[in-house]
Amino acid sequence: MPSKSETYTLGIAEKPQAAKRIARALDEKGKPSVKRLNNVPVYTCTRNEKKIVVVPAIGHLFTLKQIGKTWNYPALDYEWVPTHTVDKTARTKNFVSTFSSLRKKASNVIIMTDYDREGEVIGYIILKYLLKKNQAERMKFSTLTRWDILEAYDNREKELNLGFLNSGLIRHYIDWLYGINYSRALSLSLKHVAEKFKTISIGRVQGPTLAFVVEKENYINLFVPKPYWIIDSEVRVNKETCPAFYEKARIDTKKEAQNIVKECNNLIGAVKDVEENQKNIPPRPPFNLSDLQREAYKHFKFSPSKTLDFAEVLYLKALISYPRTDSQKLPMTLGHKRILTNLTKNGSYKTYCIEIIERKRFKPFEGRKKDAAHPAIHPTGNLIGENLSLNEKKLYDLIVKRYLAVFGERAKQVNKNIVININSHHFEIRGSHIVKEGWIKYYKTYVSYLDIFIPDLKLGEKIFFNFINEKEHFTEPTRRFNESTLLKMMEDEQIGTKATRAGIIKTLFGRGYVVGSVIKPTPLGMAVIEVLQKHYPIIVKPDMTRNLELLMENVQEEKTSVDEAILSKKKELKDMLLEFHKKESEIGIALNMNLLTSEKKSFINLGACPECKVGELRIIHSKKTGKRFIACSSYKNSSIKCEVTYPLPPYGEINRTNKICQFDGLPLMEWKRGRKKEHVCIDFHCLSRKEVGKNGNKTE
Amino acid sequence: MVTKQNRILCPICKKTKNKPKDMYCNKHSLAQKSLKKGYEDWLKAYGIMSWDEYIKNILDFGDLLGILVREVVEYELYFKLN
Structure with a gap:
C-alpha cells in the first residue's frame, strides 16, 4: 500500500481474480504488493514511477430499489443502493467499505472491468456512489493476458463509453420496472381475490420464453399421430448392397404405397441419370457465445449457463478471450501467428499448429456476426495448468480446435446421385465422400461427415433390387425444447441478450415454472401463461421485449437519451398497468382457479395411508429445505393429524403405480432416473429393498 | 345427476366451459x-376404418398421443362402456 500522504491511481476490477491478473501485468516487476483491507485483496503496483492500486469488486455492488415502502403498483421511482442493504445474503459489504476507504487518496480512476454493458455499469456505479467522481479513464481488453492488459493500459480511453454505459443503465431500469411491476400486479391480483399471498414472478424476457415452452407443450398435448408410408428398398450393385430412396419421401395413403410396390414388383430397373457434383465445405465460423453454448450442449450436454460459467473460469485464467461476445470475427490484429506459436507448446495441438504456421496463411475464416466490443472467442495461447477441472478442459479443447479449424482449407466433398427408373417410378442411390479433409482434420472430434458407398454405374445399366416394400410410419409431435434449443429460439426471436439468455432459462427452473433436461412446463408454469395469454397477452408476446431491445440499441447508438427513453417507457408502462388494474379481479380469479388446479395436478397421490386408512400418501416438498418426502394428507385434519412420513430419494421422477408391495403391503412407486425405471416400495426399510446404497442403487 | 354446476364445468378437468352447451372446456374441446x-x-390414409378401430389404434401410441386427446378418448370410452 502507498504511504498515507501519497496519492495514487485507483483501478476498479470486476472480480478478485481479474484484479490479481491486471495488477501482475501492470507491475513492472510482475510482483504487486497485496494487502487485505476488510478482507478484500488490494493490489499495489508501480508503473512508470506511478502507483496504481487495483481493487476488485464482486460483480454488482449496487442494486435498484424502490423509493418509498408501499408494496403496490405502479412502482416507477427507484434509486441505486448497496446490494447488501437489501439482500442480506450478498457478500458485498466489505467491497463497498474498501472502495469508500480508498476514495480520498485516489487522484484519478481507471475502470478495468470487463468491456461490455455490465462492466461499464459496475464501474460507473462504484465511481459515482463510492468514489464520488463522474469521470474516469477506461481500459479495454478482450483477454486477461499480460500483453493485452499492457496494451489496454497504454491506450486507455480518457473517458467512459457513454453508449455502452447508457445502454447498460437503461437495461437495468427497464428490467426493474417491468419485472417488479408485473410480478407485483400478478401477486396482488391473486391476493385480492383469494386472500392468500404467493409470489408470481414474471419479467419482460421470462414471460415470452416461458410462453414458448407452454405453447409447444399445448401443441404436444393435442397431438394425434397420423399414418404415412415410405417405400423401403435396397439395390444390389457389384455384390454390394445399398439403400435406394423413392422419389417421394412420404406417401399419404396406404393404397398409393401398395400400388407403387405392385408396379415395381419385377425388381429390375435401369440407370436413368447419374449426377455428380463437388461441394466445397467452408470451416465453421469462430465461436460467439451462443454458438459455443450450443456446441457444448451438443457434445458434452453442458447447460448454457454451465458453459458460460466454465468459459468465465477459462477467461479469468487468461486461457481464452472474453466469452460474452456476439462476434464471429477474428481480426488480424489479434496476432494469430503468436497465438498459434504459443499453442505449439501444448502437445495435443502441436502438429496442427505447426502445419498452419508452415502454410503461412493467417487469415481466418470468419462469420457474419459482429460485436463492437470484442472479437470471437479464441484461445490466448497461454499454457493450461493442472488446476482446470475436466469440464473446463473439455470446453477449452473445443474452443482451441474450433480456432484451429478457421485457419484450415475448405474441405471438398463429392456427392453422387444415381437415378433408377423402374416402371416410370424413380429411385435414387445417394452417396458422398470427403476427398479433401481441409479444416475437418483440426475439428474432427466435433464434426462428422459420413462416407457413403457410391457404386460406379453407367446410363441404361440394369439394376437389381433386393426388395421394394411399403413401410408404415406415424408422424411424431415436435420435440420439446432442451436448454440449447430454447436458447436458439430466444436468439431467433431476438429476446434477451447473449449475456442474459442462459440466466433467464435458469430463472425459469428456479421459479418452478419448468422442469427436466427435456424442458416441460410445470402445472404452475402452464397456469401462469394460460391466464396471461387470455387476459393480458402483451406480456407473454415477444413483440414488446423485442421493441424494448430496439429502444435500448437506440440508446447505445446515442440516438435517444436515457432520460427520454425511460420517461416514454414509464408512461407506456403506467398505461399498461392501468389496463391491468381494470382487469385485476378477472385475472386474479382465473389465476386462482388455475393455480388450484395446478396444485391438485402437482400432488402425486401414491395410495391410501396404511396408518389412518383415511388420508392418502402424497409427495410433499418442504418449503424450508426444498427436500421432498411422503406424508399423509390427513396431517392437516385436526381430528386425525396422521403423522406418517417416508423419506424419498432427492432425485428422479416419482409416479404412482397402483401396485402393492408383497412384503409389507405398502404402495409401490415408480422411480424414474433417466431411462431407468424401477418399481420400489415407498418404505426404505422394506425387505424388498434390502440395502439401498447411498446413491440409491439397489444392492442385494 | 345433472346439476347446474355439471352443466358449466368440463366433465374431465372440472374447469369452467366457455359456453354451457359446449361439451368440454376450451382445451378439451380443442x-x-x-x-x-x-x-x-x-x-x-387407410381408405376404410371404423371409429372404434381408430380409437383402439391411437390408444396404443403411449406418449406420442397428446395427453388431452387421451383424456377425451378415455372419458368417452368410459361413458360408452358404462
Whole structure:
C-alpha cells in the first residue's frame, strides 16, 4: 500500500481474480504488493514511477430499489443502493467499505472491468456512489493476458463509453420496472381475490420464453399421430448392397404405397441419370457465445449457463478471450501467428499448429456476426495448468480446435446421385465422400461427415433390387425444447441478450415454472401463461421485449437519451398497468382457479395411508429445505393429524403405480432416473429393498 | 345427476366451459377437434376404418398421443362402456 500522504491511481476490477491478473501485468516487476483491507485483496503496483492500486469488486455492488415502502403498483421511482442493504445474503459489504476507504487518496480512476454493458455499469456505479467522481479513464481488453492488459493500459480511453454505459443503465431500469411491476400486479391480483399471498414472478424476457415452452407443450398435448408410408428398398450393385430412396419421401395413403410396390414388383430397373457434383465445405465460423453454448450442449450436454460459467473460469485464467461476445470475427490484429506459436507448446495441438504456421496463411475464416466490443472467442495461447477441472478442459479443447479449424482449407466433398427408373417410378442411390479433409482434420472430434458407398454405374445399366416394400410410419409431435434449443429460439426471436439468455432459462427452473433436461412446463408454469395469454397477452408476446431491445440499441447508438427513453417507457408502462388494474379481479380469479388446479395436478397421490386408512400418501416438498418426502394428507385434519412420513430419494421422477408391495403391503412407486425405471416400495426399510446404497442403487 | 354446476364445468378437468352447451372446456374441446380431424386423416390414409378401430389404434401410441386427446378418448370410452 502507498504511504498515507501519497496519492495514487485507483483501478476498479470486476472480480478478485481479474484484479490479481491486471495488477501482475501492470507491475513492472510482475510482483504487486497485496494487502487485505476488510478482507478484500488490494493490489499495489508501480508503473512508470506511478502507483496504481487495483481493487476488485464482486460483480454488482449496487442494486435498484424502490423509493418509498408501499408494496403496490405502479412502482416507477427507484434509486441505486448497496446490494447488501437489501439482500442480506450478498457478500458485498466489505467491497463497498474498501472502495469508500480508498476514495480520498485516489487522484484519478481507471475502470478495468470487463468491456461490455455490465462492466461499464459496475464501474460507473462504484465511481459515482463510492468514489464520488463522474469521470474516469477506461481500459479495454478482450483477454486477461499480460500483453493485452499492457496494451489496454497504454491506450486507455480518457473517458467512459457513454453508449455502452447508457445502454447498460437503461437495461437495468427497464428490467426493474417491468419485472417488479408485473410480478407485483400478478401477486396482488391473486391476493385480492383469494386472500392468500404467493409470489408470481414474471419479467419482460421470462414471460415470452416461458410462453414458448407452454405453447409447444399445448401443441404436444393435442397431438394425434397420423399414418404415412415410405417405400423401403435396397439395390444390389457389384455384390454390394445399398439403400435406394423413392422419389417421394412420404406417401399419404396406404393404397398409393401398395400400388407403387405392385408396379415395381419385377425388381429390375435401369440407370436413368447419374449426377455428380463437388461441394466445397467452408470451416465453421469462430465461436460467439451462443454458438459455443450450443456446441457444448451438443457434445458434452453442458447447460448454457454451465458453459458460460466454465468459459468465465477459462477467461479469468487468461486461457481464452472474453466469452460474452456476439462476434464471429477474428481480426488480424489479434496476432494469430503468436497465438498459434504459443499453442505449439501444448502437445495435443502441436502438429496442427505447426502445419498452419508452415502454410503461412493467417487469415481466418470468419462469420457474419459482429460485436463492437470484442472479437470471437479464441484461445490466448497461454499454457493450461493442472488446476482446470475436466469440464473446463473439455470446453477449452473445443474452443482451441474450433480456432484451429478457421485457419484450415475448405474441405471438398463429392456427392453422387444415381437415378433408377423402374416402371416410370424413380429411385435414387445417394452417396458422398470427403476427398479433401481441409479444416475437418483440426475439428474432427466435433464434426462428422459420413462416407457413403457410391457404386460406379453407367446410363441404361440394369439394376437389381433386393426388395421394394411399403413401410408404415406415424408422424411424431415436435420435440420439446432442451436448454440449447430454447436458447436458439430466444436468439431467433431476438429476446434477451447473449449475456442474459442462459440466466433467464435458469430463472425459469428456479421459479418452478419448468422442469427436466427435456424442458416441460410445470402445472404452475402452464397456469401462469394460460391466464396471461387470455387476459393480458402483451406480456407473454415477444413483440414488446423485442421493441424494448430496439429502444435500448437506440440508446447505445446515442440516438435517444436515457432520460427520454425511460420517461416514454414509464408512461407506456403506467398505461399498461392501468389496463391491468381494470382487469385485476378477472385475472386474479382465473389465476386462482388455475393455480388450484395446478396444485391438485402437482400432488402425486401414491395410495391410501396404511396408518389412518383415511388420508392418502402424497409427495410433499418442504418449503424450508426444498427436500421432498411422503406424508399423509390427513396431517392437516385436526381430528386425525396422521403423522406418517417416508423419506424419498432427492432425485428422479416419482409416479404412482397402483401396485402393492408383497412384503409389507405398502404402495409401490415408480422411480424414474433417466431411462431407468424401477418399481420400489415407498418404505426404505422394506425387505424388498434390502440395502439401498447411498446413491440409491439397489444392492442385494 | 345433472346439476347446474355439471352443466358449466368440463366433465374431465372440472374447469369452467366457455359456453354451457359446449361439451368440454376450451382445451378439451380443442383436443376433441384434433381427435376428429385425426380420424379424417386416418380414414383418408387407410381408405376404410371404423371409429372404434381408430380409437383402439391411437390408444396404443403411449406418449406420442397428446395427453388431452387421451383424456377425451378415455372419458368417452368410459361413458360408452358404462
